Amino acid sequence: xxxxxxxxxxxxxxxxxxxxxxxxxxxxxxxxPGTGKPVTxxxxxxxxxxxxxxxxxxxxxxxxxPEEVRDILRIWRPAPLYRAHRLEARLKTPAxxxxxxxxxxxxxxxxxxxxxxxxxxxxxxxxxxxxxxTGAGQWGSALAFATKVFGLECTIYMVRSSYAQKPYRKSxxxxxxxxxxxxxxxxxxxxxxxxxxxxxxxGSLGIAISExxxxxxxxxxxxxxxxxxxxxxxxxxxxxxxxxxxxMAQVEEYPDxxxxxxxxxxxxxxxxxxxxxxxxKGSHKETEIIAVEPTACPTLTRGxxxxxxxxxxxxxxxxxxxxxxxxxxxxxxxxxxxxxxGASPIVSKLVQEGTMTATSCxxxxxxxxxxTFAQTEGFIVAPETSHAVRxxxxxxxxxxxxxxxxxxxxxxxxxxxxxxxxxxxxxxxxLEDYEYPEQLIRESLARIPKIPT
Amino acid sequence: xxxxxxxxxxxxxxxxxxxxxxxxxxxxxxxxPGTGKPVTxxxxxxxxxxxxxxxxxxxxxxxxxPEEVRDILRIWRPAPLYRAHRLEARLKTPAxxxxxxxxxxxxxxxxxxxxxxxxxxxxxxxxxxxxxxTGAGQWGSALAFATKVFGLECTIYMVRSSYAQKPYRKSxxxxxxxxxxxxxxxxxxxxxxxxxxxxxxxGSLGIAISExxxxxxxxxxxxxxxxxxxxxxxxxxxxxxxxxxxxMAQVEEYPDxxxxxxxxxxxxxxxxxxxxxxxxKGSHKETEIIAVEPTACPTLTRGxxxxxxxxxxxxxxxxxxxxxxxxxxxxxxxxxxxxxxGASPIVSKLVQEGTMTATSCxxxxxxxxxxTFAQTEGFIVAPETSHAVRxxxxxxxxxxxxxxxxxxxxxxxxxxxxxxxxxxxxxxxxLEDYEYPEQLIRESLARIPKIPT
Numbered sequence: 001x002x003x004x005x006x007x008x009x010x011x012x013x014x015x016x017x018x019x020x021x022x023x024x025x026x027x028x029x030x031x032x033p034g035t036g037k038p039v040t041x042x043x044x045x046x047x048x049x050x051x052x053x054x055x056x057x058x059x060x061x062x063x064x065x066p067e068e069v070r071d072i073l074r075i076w077r078p079a080p081l082y083r084a085h086r087l088e089a090r091l092k093t094p095a096x097x098x099x100x101x102x103x104x105x106x107x108x109x110x111x112x113x114x115x116x117x118x119x120x121x122x123x124x125x126x127x128x129x130x131x132x133x134t135g136a137g138q139w140g141s142a143l144a145f146a147t148k149v150f151g152l153e154c155t156i157y158m159v160r161s162s163y164a165q166k167p168y169r170k171s172x173x174x175x176x177x178x179x180x181x182x183x184x185x186x187x188x189x190x191x192x193x194x195x196x197x198x199x200x201x202x203g204s205l206g207i208a209i210s211e212x213x214x215x216x217x218x219x220x221x222x223x224x225x226x227x228x229x230x231x232x233x234x235x236x237x238x239x240x241x242x243x244x245x246x247x248m249a250q251v252e253e254y255p256d257x258x259x260x261x262x263x264x265x266x267x268x269x270x271x272x273x274x275x276x277x278x279x280x281k282g283s284h285k286e287t288e289i290i291a292v293e294p295t296a297c298p299t300l301t302r303g304x305x306x307x308x309x310x311x312x313x314x315x316x317x318x319x320x321x322x323x324x325x326x327x328x329x330x331x332x333x334x335x336x337x338x339x340x341x342g343a344s345p346i347v348s349k350l351v352q353e354g355t356m357t358a359t360s361c362x363x364x365x366x367x368x369x370x371x372t373f374a375q376t377e378g379f380i381v382a383p384e385t386s387h388a389v390r391x392x393x394x395x396x397x398x399x400x401x402x403x404x405x406x407x408x409x410x411x412x413x414x415x416x417x418x419x420x421x422x423x424x425x426x427x428x429x430x431l432e433d434y435e436y437p438e439q440l441i442r443e444s445l446a447r448i449p450k451i452p453t
Numbered sequence: 454x455x456x457x458x459x460x461x462x463x464x465x466x467x468x469x470x471x472x473x474x475x476x477x478x479x480x481x482x483x484x485x486p487g488t489g490k491p492v493t494x495x496x497x498x499x500x501x502x503x504x505x506x507x508x509x510x511x512x513x514x515x516x517x518x519p520e521e522v523r524d525i526l527r528i529w530r531p532a533p534l535y536r537a538h539r540l541e542a543r544l545k546t547p548a549x550x551x552x553x554x555x556x557x558x559x560x561x562x563x564x565x566x567x568x569x570x571x572x573x574x575x576x577x578x579x580x581x582x583x584x585x586x587t588g589a590g591q592w593g594s595a596l597a598f599a600t601k602v603f604g605l606e607c608t609i610y611m612v613r614s615s616y617a618q619k620p621y622r623k624s625x626x627x628x629x630x631x632x633x634x635x636x637x638x639x640x641x642x643x644x645x646x647x648x649x650x651x652x653x654x655x656g657s658l659g660i661a662i663s664e665x666x667x668x669x670x671x672x673x674x675x676x677x678x679x680x681x682x683x684x685x686x687x688x689x690x691x692x693x694x695x696x697x698x699x700x701m702a703q704v705e706e707y708p709d710x711x712x713x714x715x716x717x718x719x720x721x722x723x724x725x726x727x728x729x730x731x732x733x734k735g736s737h738k739e740t741e742i743i744a745v746e747p748t749a750c751p752t753l754t755r756g757x758x759x760x761x762x763x764x765x766x767x768x769x770x771x772x773x774x775x776x777x778x779x780x781x782x783x784x785x786x787x788x789x790x791x792x793x794x795g796a797s798p799i800v801s802k803l804v805q806e807g808t809m810t811a812t813s814c815x816x817x818x819x820x821x822x823x824x825t826f827a828q829t830e831g832f833i834v835a836p837e838t839s840h841a842v843r844x845x846x847x848x849x850x851x852x853x854x855x856x857x858x859x860x861x862x863x864x865x866x867x868x869x870x871x872x873x874x875x876x877x878x879x880x881x882x883x884l885e886d887y888e889y890p891e892q893l894i895r896e897s898l899a900r901i902p903k904i905p906t
Contacts, residue, residue: 003527006459074456075535075831086602104557106831108870148828149539168873175827175876374628375601378528378559417561417870420621423628 003085005247007078012070017238019273019346020231021061022280024353027231027345028320031307036451039317047216047224049125052118055232063235065117072116072149076105077239081247082412086376088396095399096253097392099412100244100271103379107172109414110267111142111227114236118225119146129153129222131215133183133208136162136336137169138382138414139227144178155222157183157191157211160203162336169418183208190214190313204329205340206312213315228264229310229319229344237270240411245274248409254284255409257395261387262291262300262358263337265344271411273346276355289356290395291347292387294366296434297330299323299343300351300358302441307451310342318451321348325444331434333363334422335383359391362433366390367426370416382414383422456538458700460531465523470691472726472799473684474514475733477806480684480798481773484760489904492770500669500677502578505571508685516688518570525569525602529558530692534700535865539829541849548852549706550845552865553697553724556832560625562867563720564595564680567689571678572599582606582675584668586636586661589615589789590622591835591867592680597631608675610636610644610664613656615789622871636661643667643766657782658793659765666768681717682763682772682797690723693864698727701862707737708862710848714840715744715753715811716790718797724864726799729808742809743848744800745840747819749887750783752776752796753804753811755894760904763795771904774801778897784887786816787875788836812844815886819843820879823869835867836875 020027029038041053048056055063065073084097102110122130130147133156134140140156147154156178163170163182173180183203184191190210194201201207209226216224226233248254258275260268268291278284291300300322308323310316321342324330328341350356363383370386372393373379381389392410399406416423425431473480482491494506501509508516518526537550555563575583583600586609587593593609600607609631616623616635626633636656637644643663647654654660662679669677679686701707711728713721721744731737744753753775761776763769774795777783781794803809816836823839825846826832834842845863852859869876878884 003462003524006461008459009456071456072831106827106833145831149831167877168870171873171877172833174880175824175833177828371628374559375630378525378598378602380559380625380628415870417621417868420624424620424624427627 002083002251005081005250007243007247009074009078011246012074012077013065013239013242015062015064016235017242017274017277018058018061018063018235019277021059022277023349024280027349030317030319031451033309033314033317047213049121049127049223051121051125052232055235056230066120069117069120073113073239078243079104081244082377084377087373090372090376091393091396091400093396093400094403094405095396096405096407097396098248098407098409100240101379101412102240102267103381103412103415107138107142107145108417109138109142109382110237110240110270111139112145113239113270114227114233114266115142115146116149117236119143119150119152122223123150123152127152127221127223129155130225131155131212131222132225132227133157133205133212135159135205135339137166137418138337140180141169141172142227143225144173144176147178148176154178155215156180157185157208159183159205159208161332166418183211185211187211188214204312206326209311210313210315228266229342231346233266234269234273234344234346237266238273240270241272241274244271244409253407255287256406257288257290257408259290259292259388259391259408259410261338261384261413262293262343262347263340263384265347267411267413269344269347272356276350279355290391291351291356291358292391293358293360294333294335294338294387295360295362296333296436297324297339298360298436299341301360302436304445304448305348305352306448308342308448319345321345322351323448324441325447327447328444333434334419334425335387337384338387361387361390363431364426364433367423367431369393379412380416381412382416382419385413388413455536455704458534458703460696460700462527462531464699465527465530466518466692466695468515468517469688470695470727470730471511471514471516471688472730474512475730477733480802483770483772484904486762486767486770500666502574502580502676504574504578505685508688509683519573522570522573526566526692531696532557534697535830537830540826543825543829544846544849544853546849546853547856547858548849549858549860550849551701551706551860551862553693554832554865555693555720556834556865556868560591560595560598561870562591562595562835563690563693563723564592565598566692566723567680567686567719568595568599569602570689572596572603572605575676576603576605580605580674580676582608583678584608584665584675585678585680586610586658586665588612588658588792590619590871591790593633594622594625595680596678597626597629600631601629607631608668609633610638610661612636612658612661614785619871636664638664640664641667657765659779662764663766663768681719682795684799686719687722687726687797687799690719691726693723694725694727697724697862706860708740709859710741710743710861712743712745712841712844712861712863714791714837714866715746715796715800716793716837718800720864720866722797722800725809729803732808743844744804744809744811745844746811746813747786747788747791747840748813748815749786749889750777750792751813751889752794754813755889757898757901758801758805759901761795761901772798774798775804776901777894778900780900781897786887787872787878788840790837791840814840814843816884817879817886820876820884822846832865833869834865835869835872838866841866
């Protein structure tokens with residue numbers, strides 16, 4: 001009876017799985033924010049290297065992972081797959097619960113899976129510096145690590161409130177040689193404009209994106225890098241699901257339920273796309289694939305499926321996705337990585353068409369699940385990850401009622417070492433269970449730009 | 454060319470290696486603090502379960518690991534062994550550097566290896582609560598995890614200055630259901646006495662030990678638990694070296710140099726004892742086995758090999774060991790886990806007799822090494838661990854000069870996720886390179902009690 005299922009590094013996937021090739025109808029194209037016309041590769045070339053642009057739009061089903069990238073991924077990949085024996089026993093469920101543990105990476109989450117690939121392709125293209133934004137710091141620290149490995153410089157605009165509240169993610173970025181700037185800053189026009197309007201703004205991910213994009217667009221040899229949402233980011237994360245599928249096959253299992261938390265959608269895409277691909281191709285049609293988001297930022301469950309900007313300032317292309325409106329400001333919950341108004345266009349389409357479903361959880365029930373997990377499986381996980389844990393537990397408890405022996409797989413996307421203040425707040429009874437008022441969501445949705453289709 | 458060498462969980466050791474069986478002459482016995490006579494098992498029985506007392510004094514070479522303990526160790530064990538290809542390339546050394554990574558445990562260090570075993574034996578003995586002390590919190594969080602797994606309660610006396618400076622280790626203990634009390638406290642006579650004398654004392658490990666021992670001795674169904682120094686603790690840590698030996702054999706290697714940092718000595722013992730055992734038995738006699746300590750607390754390099762107390766108050770048995778004097782207060786360096794006046798009696802004896810050697814490092818050179826490691830191998834390690842990294846790098850640089858292709862193995866005992874403020878201090882230039890003045894050490898050594906032998 002295995003506790004963890006390991007793969008030798010020879011089993012690290014050699015190719016990423018591109019679900020675009022298996023979609024029954026093509027994805028609606030991103031539109032240029034100025035013209036409203038589909039963006040061309042050339043439109044994106046000032047801020048992305050051509051190889052990533054190619055991947056963003058590729059019809060090719062399997063895409064080779066460069067050996068130099070695999071060489072770095074091998075530091076922590078293949079990641080272990082766990083059978084949650086002790087959690088199952090605690091729940092007294094007939095269900096079998098498995099989780100893929102991505103907390104073993106140097107930065108402590110799934111984020112380096114794409115950071116390494118992005119840093120590599122930029123290095124190959126002769127780029128010398130990457131600019132990016134980060135909220136709570138998971139993505140910023142991952143890109144700091146990856147750029148250092150490939151000898152690039154890195155500038156990270158970190159949402160000011162997080163910069164103050166979570167200083168140790170910034171410290172990690174420093175250890176890996178990156179520059180971390182509280183956003184909004186006076187380094188960019190976008191940041192300066194915001195500061196002139198409100199000196200004391202706590203900042204937001206939307207503002208930080210605007211700053212990083214402007215930095216990349218206005219500096220030589222500097223590109224922009226995004227940690228979620230885009231197709232190529234989801235593509236790089238599919239190593240998670242590809243490995244999990246092989247690991248489950250080793251113990252002769254295939255999941256009935258696949259679960260991941262969703263902010264921009266990349267860790268969820270990572271574990272879910274290979275299984276969703278099976279579904280799209282007609283096998284394992286009954287697999288339930290569940291995206292979990294916070295009730296405080298209910299993009300997939302209460303948003304609109306339409307074209308919208310990726311940032312507040314409207315500098316990014318318009319993406320067809322579920323959105324709460326590009327100027328929607330979610331309340332300051334502890335799962336900072338899930339506070340995004342939009343979601344991956346591919347995830348959005350698959351939810352819209354029913355291949356996947358979405359649900360939402362309150363903060364307190366999420367931390368309660370995380371405590372149960374820590375006290376049985378040992379690992380203290382990130383608040384974001386705890387959303388997936390909550391739904392995995394709920395599904396297992398359903399099985400307890402029905403007697404079904406379902407196989408449940410969830411993505412345990414990161415550890416909570418830098419989130420202990422959130423656990424403190426939970427124990428102190430200070431977490432608010434925020435549910436966004438209907439009226440505010442309606443108003444925010446009404447501000448989404450009208451695009452002629 | 455492997456990056457990491459994994460073992461399947463079937464290869465988790467079934468038995469611990471007890472080096473006591475291979476010592477050429479027996480260890481000098483611990484002495485009763487009241488009578489000065491060798492302690493008997495009965496003397497220890499008020500605070501330890503009989504099985505651990507038996508292991509403390511056992512002549513048996515291999516001791517079975519209970520299946521219930523192995524079942525929990527499997528959460529993170531066997532731990533990966535890494536070949537540090539990128540570090541080697543950075544150093545341009547002909548040496549081959551390997552490291553055993555213990556940061557993968559739920560608490561982030563090697564400490565759970567013994568915490569799980571200790572909690573298990575206490576549970577089997579019908580004990581309901583464990584009391585312990587912790588400095589920076591590594592040990593306290595490990596025991597909190599282990600006691601929760603076996604359904605025991607846990608009370609942890611945490612050195613007051615650390616309690617304030619490193620609040621997130623305390624948060625981890627809470628998640629795992631333990632009670633964490635700043636020490637000195639008014640819960641014990643020992644603590645109360647210290648507070649009456651000095652309300653504003655920052656506390657010390659010596660005081661916290663006194664409190665935990667008193668707690669255990671004065672409460673029904675409560676035992677005491679220690680995270681280092683003692684023979685049974687070192688015994689439980691030998692899984693590290695036993696696994697490493699098997700992993701190195703897989704790639705047809707045997708180390709020329711084995712390195713670990715030393716506070717009480719348990720992680721060092723863990724990696725070193727199996728190799729020291731080979732040496733004692735006459736094979737691989739040339740293996741260099743190096744204990745690394747901070748210059749600020751130079752127990753093995755500048756202390757005396759003699760009987761001394763394990764705590765300030767003199768409540769513990771007298772141990773024959775290297776000591777700086779039981780009331781020695783090391784300066785407040787960031788490697789809190791290495792701030793102990795004594796060391797494992799077995800490690801002390803092996804250093805005294807030349808099977809192992811000891812060296813010391815300054816703080817700044819240690820953090821410089823940790824940065825090099827993080828920027829090549831990815832992992833940001835604990836300040837304690839960084840001492841081992843420093844000497845591994847120095848040995849590799851020696852090989853660069855001499856052209857020798859030595860095989861270097863070090864124990865990468867824990868991650869630095871809860872130590873980022875130490876890295877901040879390093880980058881801010883605030884770390885002092887403390888070397889303890891000869892006069893102060895002489896004075897402290899003069900206060901060691903005279904024991905008739």
